[in-house]
Amino acid sequence: MPRFPQEHYDALDAYIDNLPDRKGSLIRVLHQAQEIFGYLPKEVQLHIARKLDIPGAKVFGVVSFYSYFTTEPVGKYKISVCMGTACFVRNADKVLDVLKEELSIGTGETTEDGLFTLKDVRCVGACGLAPLVLINDQIYGHVTVEDARKLVKKYRKDHRDDH
Known part of the structure; x- marks a missing residue:
């Protein structure tokens, strides 16, 4: 079972204690x-x-019900590919396939270096931007297969530049 620093628990407890x-x-x-x-x-x-x-x-029921919550470690960059109808008909499946290839992981998996987690998600409500990719909170619209490759390269470079 994972162990976390006591400071993490202290921060959470302080948050809970300060709730009105x-x-x-x-x-x-x-x-x-x-x-x-x-x-x-x-x-x-x-x-x-x-x-x-x-x-x-x-608590377990709420965590398992909402897809936002995760019980497994996730990468620094969480890549979500919208698979709603508008995105799907505009080749979101091909974008997802290229991301799987570039990252050497399947959906729901995290790269060995802990940098990327890849997910396919239902409609995110931005159909005019189809196909849409979210990386953490950053939205990328009208993503092509080539754009997907460039995004992986960009985030790898950004990570190297940060270290």
Whole structure:
């Protein structure tokens, strides 16, 4: 089971302790926890359940219901390819295939270096930009297969330049 620094738990506890009302705050707390820990493994979910005085099953249920939450470590760059109808008919499947090839991973997987996680997602509501790729919170519209290759190169270069 993963172990995290005590500072992570302290930061989460401080956030929870400063909530004006803990009742109905589970989703806010889960968002904050995922921000702090990077993902929501069972030990963090149980910590939240104890801290909010709610059943662990309720926390597990919410985490598993919402696709935003993840129970596995994710890469520094989370690449999401919209597979909604508008994007799909504009070759989002080919964009996804090229990203799988460039990253040597499948959907739902993270590269060995921990840099990229690749996901296919349902409609994100920006159909006019189809096909659409999200990298973390950055939106890229009208993405071609060649654009997808360039995006991977750009983010790899940005990462190298940061280190």
